[in-house]
Amino acid sequence: MSLFKAYFHFGPLTLLALIYMSCGNNSKSVNSPNNDTFIPTKPSDFRAVALSPSSIRLTWADNSDNEAGFRIVRLDSIMDPGRIIATVSANHTSYFDTDLRDSTTYHYRLQSLANDTCSGYVWAEATTLNLGLTLIGECPTSKSAMHLSINENFLYLATDSTLIILDIEDPRNPRALGSVSFPDWIIDLCAIQGYVYIANPNQGIRVVDISNPEAPTTIALYEIDVGTMGVCAYEGLVYINDYWNVKIVDFTTPTSPVLVGQYFTGYHYHHINGFFVSDSRIYLAAADSGLAIIDIADPTSPTLLSLHATGETAFSVRAFGSYVYVRDRGGFRIFDISNPYTPILIGNLALEEGSELSISFPYAYVQPHSQYDLYILDISNPANPAYLAYFGEHNSFDILSDGTYIYLAMGPEGVAILRYLI
Structure with a gap:
């Protein structure tokens, strides 16, 4: 397991977060100079769009040619450690998250996976719609x-x-x-x-x-x-x-x-x-x-x-x-x-x-x-x-x-x- 520092901006607040990343049984640090050729490039243009009171569609750009898949983590708040909700196969660039609560903001982080290494995270968030009948x-x-x-x-x-x-x-x-x-x-x-x-x-x-x-x-x-x-x-x-x-x-x-x-x-x-x-x-x-x-x-x-x-x-x-x-x-x-x-x-x-x-x-x-x-x-x-x-x-x-x-x-x-x- 590797430890690295990352800075995230949430409006006027800058949060210094320590994030632990586990990429496999023999995890290698994404910062390791000896493993750069195996580290997949992280995705970009990560977006979350609420489609309904219970679903959010996630999309991203695949920038790697050696990834094995993508890991998606959902967080109920920016301080929540989150949980893995899906690992999708290589070359996929979208995912539907369903069975959500209405009028609720969800945060997501996404990374590329390749064997026992992984890229850094990209972030997105969206608020589900309010269905007032x-x-x-x-x-x-x-x-x-x-x-x-x-x-x-x-x-x-x-x-x-x-x-x-x-x-x-x-x-x-x-x-x-x-x-x-x-x-x-x-x-x-x-x-x-x-x-x-x-x-x-x-x-x-x-x-x-x-x-x-x-x-x-x-x-x-x-x-x-x-x-x-x-x-x-x-x-x-x-x-x-x-x-x-x-x-x-x-x-x-x-x-x-x-x-x-x-x-x-x-x-x-x-x-x-x-x-x-x-x-x-x-x-x-x-x-x-x-x-x-x-x-x-x-x-x-x-x-x-x-x-x-x-x-x-x-x-x-x-x-x-x-x-x-x-x-x-x-x-x-x-x-x-x-x-x-x-x-x-x-x-x-x-x-x-x-x-x-x-x-x-x-x-x-x-x-x-x-x-x-x-x-x-x-x-x-x-x-x-x-x-x-x-x-x-x-x-x-x-x-x-x-x-x-x-x-x-x-x-x-x-x-x-x-x-x-x-």
């Missing part, structure tokens, strides 16, 4: 609030068979502006570019003109002969799923929609419970087969890229960056889709049965049990999703987040607007 706005409804879509300063709410448009410019005081009712109940909706597309399970897709939010008007019906389950829009096209198909429809002229393409999943074996469209792909949550990824680079000819059985009935799916998030009967799963032909399950969190899922990175919002309650999960480290917060004893039929606010459709309780990170 607060109810800031409510809007009671005469019928059960079931489904939500958001576009600009408006929230579009489906209550049984009625569309209600809410002005949410001031989220503390959401105001109902206009509404329109339909002969069939609403199972999903999507608002974009002056229109709301309403999925009626027994009739198809209704197109509602919302150019005047105080007087929305139904202008078209696109009939579907099999029960409509969901609708979303992507790059000028509307995607509609029924039990076994995803239809791609051009609504450029809303009164004369044109079927562009269609993907057939194969009857009950691939029964579709939910879907999401992003990055020229359709992601399907299939009842018996789990996750399916469809290429729609050519929307006239959708092509299956991969099918990954999760072992449980999949209810909903979302995608962000190189990851896909699946809510199934067994919990919450994260897949790495860097190669969409071979998705890899990298993260898993056991949850009670539930279906709703919304992603606003680095958070996931999930419904944990039979349309009651809301869990917020930290997904900043995809390999280790973790619980963050809980909003309980309320219905949560649908969940949306715009990164600042969380919107809940709470059935007979109406709509709730929550704020976090305050």
